[in-house]
Amino acid sequence: MAKAVITAPFSAEFFGGREDHLVDAPTIFALIRGLDLAAPGFAQAAEERAAIAVNGVAVADWTTRLESGDEVLFVQRIAGG
Amino acid sequence: MPQMTFHTPATHDEVAALLAASAGARVLSGGTDLIVQMRSGRNAPSAIIDVKQVAGMIGVRMSDSGFAIGAATPCTALLNDSALSAAWPGVVEAANLIGSVQVRNRATMAGNLCNASPAADSVPALIAAGATCVVVGPSGTREVAASDIAVAPGKTSLAPGEFVAEIRLPARPARGGDAYLRSIPRTEMDIAVVGVGVALVLDASGTCTAARIALGAVAPTALLVDEAGAALVGSKLDDAALEAMAVAVRAAAKPIDDKRGTAEYRTAMAGVLAKRVVAIAAARARNAA
């Protein structure tokens, strides 16, 4: 089981404010698919607006393998000039 | 599409005739106002009359009675004229605050005067110095005080066909000094929020015997404030006289609120700058003794 931590604004938009979710998923792809089943539209929002970190390290590649106990953090993607 | 014509006349008469021929004709000397106005769409002349080929339009001539400055003489040329710079440093420094060096290599005091902006830098200095203009037109030539050229923002007293051919400054009086200061938010490349020009004369004892103080950017045209000059005459420029002068300056200032400054700020700065500029002119007068 990986732990997904969904922060604002995604937690409020898709999960009624709940941040922590345990998902059995071997990759980020699978994890997001699982979350999208629970909250349709989350996958699209994640693609368009989220930055993702696994155990505190930002990752871009959704095929990244997840181990049991990994923490996958979803935060707002931030702009630059 | 209407066509604009361009002319390079060689004589005063030709200039006057071309200007009289079309109400939309405009004089081009430096072009630093005209071309900017054309590009922004504020001015669409029917004809452009480049006066720089006319004899005597460029250059400074000194005589016993003072200086004659051709109307198309660029501001930086004034700076390079050591006699003019020594006699009327306030006029020369005012003309050399306009725009940037590149602008001043083209821009002229006559253009500054005829553009009739209330904020023109050289105008208060010219008025304080008692400058006159030689105005040429279809019906002859007349000499007009610099203070009588602008009558409202963007409007002059010149009749159709008339143009300024020359600016004249008197010889510097003994123990005379002049100066100009302006307030701008930056340090250069800006338009005066307030400008103050002063020309004064001291006697051997340091008593002020004459003073002319002119303000820019605080009224529709530059103002000569007689009461402010009068407050200095007879004094040794002591604090009380300076304060009385500043009171007169503030009373005369009738600025508006606009994007460049509030009326309140402009009025206050007119008084502050007037005191500072009198101090510079007085120091020059003492050094000139």
Place this chain on the structure above:
Amino acid sequence: MNAPVTPKAFKVVGTRPVRPDGVDKVTGKAIYGPDFVAPGMIHGAILRSPHAHAKILSINTKKAEALAGVKAVITSADFPGQESKVLAGGETSSNQRDIAQICMADGKVLYAGHAVAAVAATSEAIARAAVALIEVTYEVLPHVIEVEEAIAPGAPLLHADMYTKGVEPASDQPSNAAMCFTLARGDADAALARAAITVTGRYKTPPVHQGYIEPHACVASWNADGQGQMWVSSQGAFDIRNTTAAVLHMPIADLRVMPLEIGGGFGGKTTIYLEPVAMLLSRKAGRPVRIAMNRQEVFCGTGPAPGSVADVTLGSDADGNFVGLKVEFWSQAGAFPGSGVHSGVMTALGAYTVANAHVRGWDVVSNIPATKAYRAPGAPQIAFALESAIDDLAVKLGMDAIDLRLKNAVRPGDPGPMRLPHGAIGYVECLEAAKAHPHWSAPLGANQGRGVAGAFWGNYGGPSTAAVSLSSDGSVQVTTGNPDIGGSRASMAIMAAETLDVPYESVRVAIADTASIGYSMLTGGSRVTFATGKAVVEAAQNVRETLVSRAASLFGVDTAEVEWHGGAAHCLSGERKGESLSIGAIAAKAGQFSGTITSEVSINPLDYLPGFAVHICDSEVDPETGHVRIVRYTAVQDVGRAIHLDYVEGQLQGGAVQGIGWALNEAYVFDAEGRMENPGFLDYRMPVASDLPMIDTVLVEVPNPAHPYGVKGVGEAPIVPPLAAVANSVRHATGIRMRELPLSPDKVYAALRAAD
């Protein structure tokens, strides 16, 4: 200071070679946006709304079309229908419908300057004359400019279908507040209630312009077969291509964008304004069309940085440890949502450890041009409030302003604003360097004050592609897809030269068009030297590996018996031990191998690190006139490692100068009708050279371990501290805390008189 952690480890990195694009730029040969000419090209012009908010009832283009020389006239009716769709592409996402409506108003104008129609004609003068012949009937609507008015009950609504996102419970009333974003930890209210010392205030900043000198311009050519080309100066040809293709419903590969030299962007050239308009005019006219904005159009028709209002309350214990922070931040987004609220909110929590914080930002639309990024979007505004409050706290505590920051500064391993722990950051090193700098202890003159402010900026990485190819003589071609804004050709050449161990001058860098290399995200987020640099280094490493492997074959030894240094392969064993083959000698033998040596690398690195900066400002305030003169300024920054020293220092100086302008005189001024009163550089007062002292720089180097040369983004952090550094210096010169920018002479004068 300035000493790399491993001095002399590098031959080229950290030096100051001449930039390869320098000669073209100083001799006027470089081709910028408005310079490009295509054969048969005609000229476009745009009609813009005189009203800040109005319904378009009708547009009559008949007279314009009848004018001799006019080849095409278009309005929003010529645009394909737009769906509300988020376009990913840059690091921010934008709504395709909003972008299209910024290019051409559809039914309603939302700011004075909004494009309404466009003409293409055989000359610019005819195009402008034709624009004046277009008759538009408007129904003028009430408008709103300031955020406080825009969120007040009963305010005129810009978008009837906009509901505030991110609020609980969901709003059922349309609003000008597009979105709200909160970062919270602990209990800020409770912490502030028990804090020994608190400071509080409302801070305001006006919209400001990025101040690039080159106006927006493009040439477009759209053929009857559907394929098109554009020549554009922008911060990223790929994203310009993608966005234009999306708005025009084109297959992306049908549109090729040629990047031209860019004369400044600073975030303002990350989007499109003219491109779809020029494309549609070109298709209608059957000719290439150039549109170039004049300065007034740049000010009134493109996006400035948002204005802001920020309420900040900061509390500490008696020793100065921050215990609670509460910030409410409103960003003046302009006509469409999407101002830098997220990054602003993040910035408030980036530089200091504070266990209890509640930072909430609101994206508020109003009738000014839709705002765009400007160096560290959102950060300078919120840092102005926070770093001013920290200064007030230092005064109340009687503590040195740098010591107070040191006490609370984030260190590696501390949680970052988005919860990710900070990596190898250097804020403490910056603060210590500032404190040790002679500036901090230098005596001050009469009417002078000294201010300090710190900064955090997140930076970015993102997708980049780079290619490194060897010519047959061994000279090196580096190709990237990122425009050279801050000297990146030089930086890329340095990193390739360092990696291949060849002279800097043997490496040439080209910026490819969108058909000639893989995608690179636009130049923004201080990402290029980091991300594109990383791609260049990887490609150069691949080339070097190939060189070693081919040399091994030529020597007849294993690759392990070949050493690479000095731009040559050296044989370590066998018959040819001691011999060497230069890069040119190996490259010339490509025919004996699988072809020329080249490597193209596409990466998407996210192991960037944030930037931290500390600025010290001395100002002198004229007590009679309110003029603020900056007399001394020092910019300290953790740069990871400086690749080209001049361009890194230049970034620090440029950011400081732009921030000083923001602090002192820059502001969009609107009249009662909502029209901008100062759309030009005369009355929009950026600093001129004589306004400024030399900006001293101190490069602190705490390398990023994730970059082969330790690079951290440097372009944005330096605009974050100056607003507060200047305001704090004025506070110490006058004793007056000014919370509203700009600190123009009339405002400072009024504050001085009020305090008399």
